[in-house]
Amino acid sequence: MNTNHIDKQNQHLDLNDKDVQEVFARYEDYAEVPYISPDRDIQTWLSAVNIGSAHLVPKRNMIRLDEDILPGYLILLWRINFGTFTNESGFPKYFEYDYGINAEQALEEVQQKGYAIELSATDSLTYLNAAQLKAILKLSGVKGYSILDKSGLMEKTKEQLTEEQLASQFTIRGYQLTEAGKELLTKYPEVIDRHPKKKY
Incomplete structure (x- = not known):
């Protein structure tokens, strides 16, 4: 065998x-x-x-x-x-x-x-859609994102939230x-x- x-x-x-x-x-x-x-x-x-x-x-x-x-x-x-x-x-x-x-x-x-x-969660933001990014920002109390496109939402998220904060918000990773x-x-x-x- x-x-x-x-x-x-x-x-x-x-x-x-x-x-x-x-x-x-x-x-x-x-x-x-x-x-x-x-x-x-x-x-x-x-x-x-x-x-x-x-x-x-x-x-x-x-x-x-x-x-x-x-x-x-x-x-x-x-x-x-x-x-x-x-x-x-x-x-x-x-x-x-x-x-x-x-x-x-x-x-x-x-x-x-x-x-x-x-x-990392930060580098995996691209796998989220605009609605998901807005939901994270809203939950985190961030303002001024309503007119942003996906690219702008990603930048806003990276500016306002740390890796640790993001890691608990979603599970998808690239x-x-x-x-x-x-x-x-x-x-x-x-x-x-x-x-x-x-x-x-």
């Missing part, structure tokens, strides 16, 4: 389960078995693979890079680099089914490795690549080039 790097993503699996064993058999010649979510209906997925309506994760996506991360992590960094990814963004199924990674875990790891950071994260994307352009593109 292919248990290479099982501790990285799949330590939650019961290796004595026959369905799990069948999944591992499918990936026997891979560098490691792709992430299998606890929520996945393994029997249904195996049936779909057998009739050809589902596919295996490409073998190349399960080969770790020099940095001990999988190619799917680069797709997450690429996604973050658009500036629209937040702690409220969902993770598309392709992270698990095409790249074989636990995207939620990957998000934690890229921060731990210094490739991305979570923005993410940003560090220089190391940007360099990593530049190092492996072929991974990004193969990924289907759409605007974010």
